[in-house]
Amino acid sequence: MRRAVDPPAADEEQPTCTSSQPLLKQDTPERPRWRTTRRDFYHDEKLMRGLKPRCCARLGLGTLIFLGLIQLFSVLGGLLIVFVPDGIHRILNQWGRLGHIGQGLSSWPTDFSRGILPKPCHSHNDYWRRVPLYSAIEAGCMSVEADVWLFREELYIGHSLASLTPNRTLASLYVDPLVQILEKQNPTTQFHPDGNVSQHGVFDTAPEQSLTLLIDFKTSGSALFPYVLSALEPLRSRGHLTYRNGTQTINRPITVVGTGNTPFSLVDSDLTNPHHDIFFDAPLAAMWEGLPGETSTPAPKPESSVYGADIDASLPDGSASERQQQPASGEDLGQGMSGAAQSPDAYTSENSFYASVSFAQAIGHVVYGKLSESQMNLIRGHIRGAHRRGLKARYWELPFWPIGLRNHVWDVLVKEGVDLLNVDDLKGATETDWGSKTGWWS
Template sequence: MEVSLLSERHPSTPSEYVVTTPFEAYSDSPDHAEMKNANVRMNHVPQHVGPRINTSASLWRQAWALSCFPLSKHSSSSSRADDEEDIPLLEESLPRKKRHGRSRIPRYLVHSLLAFFVMLGLVQFLTLTCGIILSFFPDEYDRAASRWARTTNTATGIDTDTDITQWPTDLSRDIFPVACHSHNDYWRRVPLYSALQAGCTSVEADVWAFDSEDTLYVGHTTASLTAHRTLQSMYIEPLLRILEQQNPITPFQRFISTPSHGVFDTDPEQTLVLLIDFKTDGESTWVSVMKELEPLRERGFLTYFDGNDVIHGPITVVGTGNTPFELVISNSTYRDIFFDAPLNKLVGGDSVEEGVLSFLNFESENAFSDIPDMDSKYNITNSYYASISLNDALGFSGGLRFSKRQMELLRGQVNVAHRLGLRVRYWGLPSWPRSLRNYVWRVLVQEGVDVLNVDDLVGATKGSWRVGIFDWWWWWW
């Protein structure tokens, strides 16, 4: 086998070579078999991809490949074409290296994106871990409320131990009321005071009555009840102490203000709602609640209906749960316990559709101003809140956003309740993820909901409701 150069050109242009290789011509007669030579003309294109290639060595490899795969002996035209395709020529192998290098770029991008998301996941995991750890420590409201256990005697200047219900007037001088409801307030480290320190205008107490005694016990379930956690000790007596200090009799003020000042120095006319959830039988619990409220009633600290008008006081008591509506309205000349009306049944009907949407025409530009005068058994003379679970009201159980239909229902319910003079409260709001919770809070406030039912006092009263940079991942759930 010989390789000869026909013509040599510029180094960057192809050069022509002839490869002479012997082969045995095929013949039917064995006497006529002889060796012949075949000339194969090759064009060599100089290319440099990756490391520099030894041109002469590559040419010899191609010549060797041609000698190993003869094109004429025992082959047809179709098999010869297949053999030619199997020959690893230099001109075909070099571009493949280029293509292989380009195909790796998307893999690098995929790996980079995966690394980015893994890092975000780690950061989010650390954030959640830190949040769980911090949850075991008191928040700023709990710490502030705990400090009220020790006050300074203004006469002697000596620190004295006092009951936790002691609330000097000046400690509320920088607290501004916020329209939020402290859900299950008795769960907090310092019940009542933590909510007041946050500025909440509504607190909740679940009460249990037993036949053997008149005492009302406070707790979420019977397993959480203790002899010392009572409505009297946790709410009635502390509120009485607070209001007496907010309305002192001194040489400078010889008579109690009319109306009496409320718990907030920054807004003395702001009433505090005490939402009492009747957990046991309504009628028996009603008798005990009426008895427990007597100290506040005697001092004129309760909001009441006198048969014609509602006279607002520092404390407004609202009954929910098993509160019997018949007993609420039984006295037509005086009542100081108001009802938590069902928001979905304000104007009749057994569903939100029948109870609200029948009065609305959402195709009209003035849909809400066209609502006719409504006759409802729930009104300002007997009810204060109009409440319902967010899921029962709108069918919202944790989706990403309110749908158009849900927004129509929300606006209709709020408008109907306001036409009746009632304040709207939705319970069962999502608390996690925080970006969803903040979105629900923003929408409810923008649409005129009167009080937010919250568990996170700090987040509701001092935190930002904007979506954080690490809140992206909740969309995956």
């Protein structure tokens, strides 16, 4: 007996088969794109070509996000210490404050230059800086330079006549500030009862280090000298100036050196320099010495530079004492040449401190970014001769551009034994590792 089959509902369509072929691809249900597989794209060549780049892009994006999260957590960890410090950081941040650990212990009498280490650099044209003297001390420079002009019995500071102003004087920019600094560095206390006896220099980390005040005589040296001698009295009377006592040099916080038109004959005289506390900037080029048995030609002397040729015509009307005297023979010839001695052996540590010369004139231009063998011979001979006489070698008018060339020259001079770098860029000389960056030609 055959089983009866229920007839289909009236509204239900029956599938019809008009062919023996299988269902077409478009008749299959479509999956979401995120659930597709490689097999689904087998017949889609265009999608297959784009699959690999998309995977790489997603992988790269994921890596960047992961690294970004690590960096974010690192920053948040640092901020956590700042805003929620632990025990040691809380003490360090609040040290010395009222009501906290270390109250009243965060400063001391000589902390004017706390943490500053003195460095063998000379602040060239120091008065040009936004804050003269103090900027050089902050950088750690052991020497500063002041150009001095005499007008109407006053010593003005500036690079040229056009730059002079009534309030920028040797006293206001250098002597008075140094007196104030050294008074703070040498207080009168129960532990240091002789506060007027100078013992502590401007650098707290190296109290024995003397700061050199290089005074560049711009007008007539013979007329300037007695005024400079008098202007230094506030430092002298407090025992702050380095001096010679006849047999040895007594080191003090400030060492004064005369350059420019400073006459050597006045510096070396007991009559004109009775305290022996102004030293000379000797001519370095004249001190060249070769090695024993060496027959190389000595270094040529630098060209003479006449300072103040237009000074007399620029002076206002006044008494004869206010006008500059006509330079005598051998005077006002520039650094190391004014009133010069007949023999370079006359310059010793008893009357001189520096031995200087223009790098551009004595050594010449640096070609192809490298000092030649003959130039190196000159530098070594200069330094050798200065050191034998007990003087500190210094070059001024160094190359300043390009920076790589400047750094290369600095590096060579320091390695060869120059005692002081003459610099305009204090930050570049004292805060960067210029010794390892000599330029593109290295």
